[in-house]
Structures are given as C-alpha cells and as structure tokens.
Amino acid sequence: MTRNFISQGLIFLAITLLVTQQVAVAYPLESLDSVVGRSDFSIDQTSSSPFFSRSKRSLSSSVKSCLSKTGAKLTYPSNSTYDNLAKAENTNYGILHPDVIVSPSSTQQVAATVKCVAADNGNTKFSPRGGGHGYAAYSLAGNVVMDFSNMTNxxxxxxxxxxxxxxxxxxxxxxxxxxxxxxxxxxxxxxxxxxxxxxxxxxxxxxxxxxxxxxxxxxxxxxxxxxxxxxxxxxxxxxxxxxxxxxxxxxxxxxxxxxxxxxxxxxxPPLTTNYNHVYGSNADCAKVLLVLQDLGSKTDANSGLPSEFGAELLMYGENSGDDGACSLSGQFLGSKTSYQRTMKKINSALSAQGVTATKVSAQEFNNWVDALTNIMGNLDQPKVYEPYYAQSIMDDGTPGYTASSAKAITDAMQAAVGVEGSGNSISFDLNGPLSATNANPAYGAMSFNHRNSLFFSQIYSYAFPGFNDPSARSDALQKISAITQATRNAKPNGDWHAYQNYIDPELKNFGTAYYGNNLNRLKSIKSTSDPKTIFDFPQGLAHA
Ligand SMILES: Cc1cc2nc3c(=O)[nH]c(=O)nc-3n(C[C@H](O)[C@H](O)[C@H](O)COP(=O)(O)OP(=O)(O)OC[C@H]3O[C@@H](n4cnc5c(N)ncnc54)[C@H](O)[C@@H]3O)c2cc1C
CATH class of the missing domain: 3.30.465.10 (Uridine Diphospho-n-acetylenolpyruvylglucosamine Reductase; domain 3)
Known part of the structure; x- marks a missing residue:
C-alpha cells in the first residue's frame, strides 16, 4: 500500500523529461502471447523497443457522427486539453493516444456513447477512466476513452x-x-x-x-x-x-x-491511533516479519492481534536513503492505550530476541478525517505523476516464513536497493484469521477470491526505468522479480495469488493469478455479456 519515497528527485525529473518526449508508448512485450494477431492492439514497429500500441486506425465517420449527438463533451487530439487528459499517471507510459476522449455528465450520456461504440461491431474499443491510477495505464487503452471528471458526485x-x-x-x-x-x-x-x-x-x-x-x-x-x-x-x-x-x-x-x-x-471510530516503528537492520526486519506471522496467525484476539490493528511491514533494505531497513506502520482503530496494549505483544516478542525499534511514533486522533489526512495527506490534492512498476503476491494463509526464508527475502530486497536509480520495497500488509478481509462478504458471493491470506505483499519500484531504456528496465525487473520469487520460495507449492488492483503487465498467467478458480465462469460471463469485446484492454478477460 505504502510507497517508498526514497529521495529520487533528480532521477525522477530526468525520467519524467525522457518519458514525456515519447510519442507512442503502450504495452510491454510480455503480453505478446495473448495479444498478438488481434486488430485492436498491435506491436508499434516505429518505437525503439517493441511496445504494444492501439491500432492506428482512426474512428469511423459513423462513430464520430454518433458521438457528436450524445451530448457528452468530446476531446479530439487536435484540442488543446487533449494531452492533459491522455497523460498516464504512471509516467513510464507517457501520453497515450486514444482517438477521442468523451466526458459525459449523466448516465444517459454514457449509455448513448456505449451505443455508438457498440454499433461498430467490436472494431472500436472502449475504456472508462476513473481516477486514472491503474498501474499500467489500461484506462487509456481504448480508441474511445471515457473521462468521468464531470461525474464526481x-x-x-x-x-x-x-x-x-x-x-x-x-x-x-x-x-x-x-x-x-x-x-x-x-x-x-x-x-x-x-x-x-x-x-x-x-x-x-x-x-x-x-x-x-x-x-x-x-x-x-x-x-x-x-x-x-x-x-x-x-x-x-x-x-x-x-x-x-x-x-x-x-x-x-x-x-x-x-x-x-x-x-x-x-x-x-471516535478515536484512532496512527503509528510508525522503524527497525535498523535487515536481520531485525526478518525477525519482525516472523513475529507478525506468529501473532497475526492467532485466532484469538487476546493472545494475537485484534482486527482494530491495521499494519504494514515495509522492507526497503539498509542504506536505501530511508530510515533504517524497514518500518512497521499503520492505524489502530481505537485509543492510544488500546494500541499500546497490542503493540506490547509485538515489542515483547521482539525484545526477547534483542530487537528494538530505532524510532517510534504514535499519535491519537479524535477526528477520523484528521487521522486519515495524517496518513493520506491533503484529501483534495491533485494527481501526482510518477514512473513506477509493481508486482504483488498474496499467500494462502500459511506462508510458513522461517528464519532462513525471511533472510532470503531481505537479501533479495537488499540486492535491489538503488538498482538503476530506482527506489524499491516489499510490503507485508497484515490480514490473517481475525481479519474481515478473509470473512464471507455481507452482500453475496462475488468473483473476488482472495479470502485466505495472512500477508498481502506489494513489491514496488519507484523511479522504475522507462521502456526507452530496455537494458536498465530488464536489470531492474530482474531484481524486483527476485524479491517476489524469494517470497514465494518460502512455500514453493503454496496457493499464491496476485492482486488485480496492482495490475502487472509483466504477469504471464494473470487470469488465474487474479481470479483463481473463478476464471472460467468469468470468461463465460464475459463472452455472453460482451460478445464483441468492446470493453477491452491487454489484461482483459478476453485475453486471459
Ligand atoms: C498511488 C497509488 C496508491 C494506491 N494505493 C492503494 C492502496 O492503498 N490499496 C489498494 O487496494 N490499492 C491501491 N492502489 C491501486 C488502485 O486500487 C488501483 O490501481 C485501481 O484500479 C485504481 O483505480 P482508478 O479508478 O484510479 O484507475 P483507472 O486507471 O481509472 O482504472 C483502472 C481500470 O479500471 C477500469 N475502470 C475505471 N473506471 C471504471 C468504471 N467506472 N467501470 C468499469 N471499469 C472502470 C479502467 O478502464 C481500467 O481498466 C493504488 C494505486 C496507486 C497508483
């Protein structure tokens, strides 16, 4: 969840300047198996590296004419506001090039727009764009992109x-x-x-x-x-x-x-406590992971960690530019006294092994908006653009980390520190048997199937090299993948999943990784409900 904001100002600036000069950037080669041969996404031969781009075909005159009658605002590439609307939040993707960006102000205008697209028999692809924070800029993948900035009610x-x-x-x-x-x-x-x-x-x-x-x-x-x-x-x-x-x-x-x-x-909650503990060495961080695993696996809140305790262990390695080698931070939905009672269990287990935090902070709030602002920053802040890449893994509830597998993870993390100018981390977001994330949903069964995990991890790389530097990109990717692999190696036959909200364009078996046993039913509903595949992107169900 948390990003590792290592001081990368100059690198960030340099990469931003490079990527904003790119003309056509799209989807990396790893998606080739599932996408090549389709008319909607193709290899951009003009690029110095083989990226995927949307087909260059422009909108048919009948689609254009139909769109002009929907009442929605239309922005074409010739309009001055187009570049800003077509700009990916992940700057490694630069400015993508939809044929038109449609900004509706009502559901009826959305429906009229989809009818125009549907009338083109699947030749025109459609992408809704919410906050535009999908990791691989897939909300800009379609010929027709829908911007919802007039439907923020x-x-x-x-x-x-x-x-x-x-x-x-x-x-x-x-x-x-x-x-x-x-x-x-x-x-x-x-x-x-x-x-x-x-x-x-x-x-x-x-x-x-x-x-x-x-x-x-x-x-x-x-x-x-x-x-x-x-x-x-x-x-x-x-x-x-x-x-x-x-x-x-x-x-x-x-x-x-x-x-x-x-x-x-x-x-x-009437009271909320935000906290942060920093640990100085990789050896200590490995022990924190094992203590969290032990206490987080308990089914009794008195001996384990109650559900009010929201926690993330973020490992970023030694000498990364951040404090220490990892932090345990989060939010306790309750008073500081209750938080301290829970934290004492973690501290006691750690101090028995000679581990103490090098920095500790905890602040109680009696206003939920203030507590959130303390963690999220200004709640009204505008979009931040930055280059990054991430992988994700969710365990099956019993990852079985040991001293040696935890060390293998911190070793892999340490090997990635600063690779190709990037800032890297692996987070362990705590769920476990007491967590509501693993309970049956209140409003009926759903296709989301990640209901077992003890930890939910993101291997995140800030200032990740752009597509225009394939050698640096490949080097950084290899180091990031090694962290993921070291984590999975703790339980080689475990039922590891990936999180669809941390969408990973490099993930080959994305269908089963995101949806597990629900994939076949999802594909069947997809082909019945959208037979011409007008709703599409490189990791859409039509390609899984
Ligand atoms: C800085 C940052 C921090 C994050 N932190 C967290 C976190 O703490 N916890 C967490 O769980 N996740 C987190 N995420 C991941 C986030 O949940 C996903 O990236 C999510 O998909 C972003 O939603 P969006 O509407 O902004 O994305 P978009 O890029 O707009 O859309 C993502 C995909 O959904 C489709 N889509 C968008 N709107 C609609 C719609 N109305 N109907 C149908 N399809 C639609 C798009 O076409 C695209 O394929 C974070 C992401 C970023 C970039």
Whole structure:
C-alpha cells in the first residue's frame, strides 16, 4: 500500500523529461502471447523497443457522427486539453493516444456513447477512466476513452448509512465527505485513486476491521455492452445476478461501465491511533516479519492481534536513503492505550530476541478525517505523476516464513536497493484469521477470491526505468522479480495469488493469478455479456 519515497528527485525529473518526449508508448512485450494477431492492439514497429500500441486506425465517420449527438463533451487530439487528459499517471507510459476522449455528465450520456461504440461491431474499443491510477495505464487503452471528471458526485445519506458515488469520485473527497458526517469505509491511502479501486478489492489499514472496500458495495449502476442501464444488487436474478457476482472482483472494464456505486458505510471510530516503528537492520526486519506471522496467525484476539490493528511491514533494505531497513506502520482503530496494549505483544516478542525499534511514533486522533489526512495527506490534492512498476503476491494463509526464508527475502530486497536509480520495497500488509478481509462478504458471493491470506505483499519500484531504456528496465525487473520469487520460495507449492488492483503487465498467467478458480465462469460471463469485446484492454478477460 505504502510507497517508498526514497529521495529520487533528480532521477525522477530526468525520467519524467525522457518519458514525456515519447510519442507512442503502450504495452510491454510480455503480453505478446495473448495479444498478438488481434486488430485492436498491435506491436508499434516505429518505437525503439517493441511496445504494444492501439491500432492506428482512426474512428469511423459513423462513430464520430454518433458521438457528436450524445451530448457528452468530446476531446479530439487536435484540442488543446487533449494531452492533459491522455497523460498516464504512471509516467513510464507517457501520453497515450486514444482517438477521442468523451466526458459525459449523466448516465444517459454514457449509455448513448456505449451505443455508438457498440454499433461498430467490436472494431472500436472502449475504456472508462476513473481516477486514472491503474498501474499500467489500461484506462487509456481504448480508441474511445471515457473521462468521468464531470461525474464526481458523492451523496452521503446518514439515515440509510449509505453513500452513492459517481464514477469520477476519488478516495480523498469521498473519505472527507463521509468523515464529516461521522462515517467511513475501508480503502487505500492515495486520495486520487478512483472508482476502479472498489471493483478490484480496495485495501487499507481499516480493512482488518471492515474488509475490502468492495465488500461494502450494495448496488451498482451499470451501462452494459448494448448501452442498456442496469441496476445490480444482491437481489438481482438471471444475467443481472451473474454480473453482480462478476463485477465485484473483475469489474474493471470487462463487462461494462459502472456509472454509480452505492456503499454501506461504517461508523467512523471516535478515536484512532496512527503509528510508525522503524527497525535498523535487515536481520531485525526478518525477525519482525516472523513475529507478525506468529501473532497475526492467532485466532484469538487476546493472545494475537485484534482486527482494530491495521499494519504494514515495509522492507526497503539498509542504506536505501530511508530510515533504517524497514518500518512497521499503520492505524489502530481505537485509543492510544488500546494500541499500546497490542503493540506490547509485538515489542515483547521482539525484545526477547534483542530487537528494538530505532524510532517510534504514535499519535491519537479524535477526528477520523484528521487521522486519515495524517496518513493520506491533503484529501483534495491533485494527481501526482510518477514512473513506477509493481508486482504483488498474496499467500494462502500459511506462508510458513522461517528464519532462513525471511533472510532470503531481505537479501533479495537488499540486492535491489538503488538498482538503476530506482527506489524499491516489499510490503507485508497484515490480514490473517481475525481479519474481515478473509470473512464471507455481507452482500453475496462475488468473483473476488482472495479470502485466505495472512500477508498481502506489494513489491514496488519507484523511479522504475522507462521502456526507452530496455537494458536498465530488464536489470531492474530482474531484481524486483527476485524479491517476489524469494517470497514465494518460502512455500514453493503454496496457493499464491496476485492482486488485480496492482495490475502487472509483466504477469504471464494473470487470469488465474487474479481470479483463481473463478476464471472460467468469468470468461463465460464475459463472452455472453460482451460478445464483441468492446470493453477491452491487454489484461482483459478476453485475453486471459
Ligand atoms: C498511488 C497509488 C496508491 C494506491 N494505493 C492503494 C492502496 O492503498 N490499496 C489498494 O487496494 N490499492 C491501491 N492502489 C491501486 C488502485 O486500487 C488501483 O490501481 C485501481 O484500479 C485504481 O483505480 P482508478 O479508478 O484510479 O484507475 P483507472 O486507471 O481509472 O482504472 C483502472 C481500470 O479500471 C477500469 N475502470 C475505471 N473506471 C471504471 C468504471 N467506472 N467501470 C468499469 N471499469 C472502470 C479502467 O478502464 C481500467 O481498466 C493504488 C494505486 C496507486 C497508483
């Protein structure tokens, strides 16, 4: 969840300058097996390296004419605002080149737009763009990209304890609107992340207590592949019930456009404690992982770690430029005294092994918005553009880390410190048997299938080399992959998953990694509900 902001100012600036000069950047070669030969994505032969790009075919005059009657705002490449709208948040992808960007202000305009695209029999591809924070810029993959900056409505209903959000709403403003009325949801810590967060999971420090953000969805308004507007709930039947199951897990541009979300809110806690502990050496960090594994696996909150304790162990290696070699940080949904009672269990187990934190901080808040702002920063801050790459792994509940496998992880992490100017880390976000992330969802079965993990890890690389430097990119990728591999080696036959919200364009078996045993049913619903594959991107279900 957390990014490792090693001081990379100059490198970041240099890479940003390089990537913004790129003309056509698209999808890396690893996707070749599943995508080559299709008319919608092709290899860009003009690039110095083989990237995938959208076919160069421009929109047909009939699609253009149809779009002009939808009432939505249209931005073509010749418009002055186009570049800003077509710019990827991950700057390694530069400016992508959709044929048109459509900005609707109502569900009816979305439906009219999808009808125009559908009339082109699958030759025109469509991508909704929420917060634009998908890791591989897939929300810019289509010929027609839908920008939701005019549909950012957030309506909090304190009587029903539900909030309705438009497809353009982002986490910061949503958290603020709910928090000001004493409500909350579990979600990630980046204020500009958008609505796709809730379609692929949505993990934050409150998730051990309240589950994934998607577990709180009580209704979805969907524009389907025929441009029909459907409302999906737990009471839906027939094909609506299939979509209700499928969208919660695989809803990102596979089955239609979700135009509005209704979430059941939680009561914001009266007291919250944000904390951070830094440990100085890799050897100490390996021990912290083992202690978290031991206490986090307990099924009894008295002897283990109660669900109020949201935690992330972030390893970034020694001499990385950050404090120490790792940090254990998070949010406790309760008073500082209760937090200290829980932390004492961790501290006692560590001090018995001679490990103490080199820096400790803990701050109690009596206002949920203040507690979130302390972690997320300004909730209204504008989008930050940066170059990065990440992999993810979720264990099967019993990763079985030992002293030697934990050391292998910290060794691999240390080998990646500063590689090719990047800033790297591996996070261990705690779930476990007491975590609501692993409970049965309240609003019916769903395709999201990560319900067992003890830890949920992201191997994250900040200032990751761009596609225009294949040798540096390959070197950095190899080091990042080695951290992932070292982690998986702790249990070679374990049922490891990957997190669809940390979408990884280099992941070859992405279908089973993201969806496990649900893949076949998802593919079947995809081919029935969108037979011409108008909702498409390189890791869409049509390619899995
Ligand atoms: C800085 C940063 C921090 C993050 N922190 C966390 C975290 O703490 N916890 C966590 O769980 N995740 C986190 N994420 C991952 C995040 O949840 C996913 O990247 C998520 O997909 C982003 O949603 P978006 O709407 O911003 O993305 P977009 O790029 O807009 O969309 C992602 C995909 O969903 C599709 N899509 C978008 N809107 C819709 C819609 N309305 N209907 C159907 N399909 C749609 C797009 O076409 C695209 O394929 C983080 C990401 C970033 C970049």
């Amino acid at each position: 957030i309506v909090v209903n304190s009587s029903t304890k539900q909030v309705v959000t438009g497809a353009g709403a982002t986490l910061g403003p949503l958290a603020k609107a709910m928090g000001q009325q004493g409500f909350a949801l579990p979600h990630g810590t980046c204020p500009q992340v958008g609505s796709a967060h809730g379609l692929g999971g949505g993990w934050g420090y409150a998730s051990r207590k309240w589950g994934w953000m998607m577990d709180h969805i009580v209704a979805l308004e969907l524009v389907d592949a025929n441009g029909n507007i459907r409302t999906l709930t737990q009471q839906s039947t027939g094909s609506d019930a299939d979509l209700w199951w499928a969208l919660r897990g695989a809803g990102s541009n596979n089955f239609g456009v979700v135009t509005h979300f209704t979430y059941a809110m939680e009561q914001a």
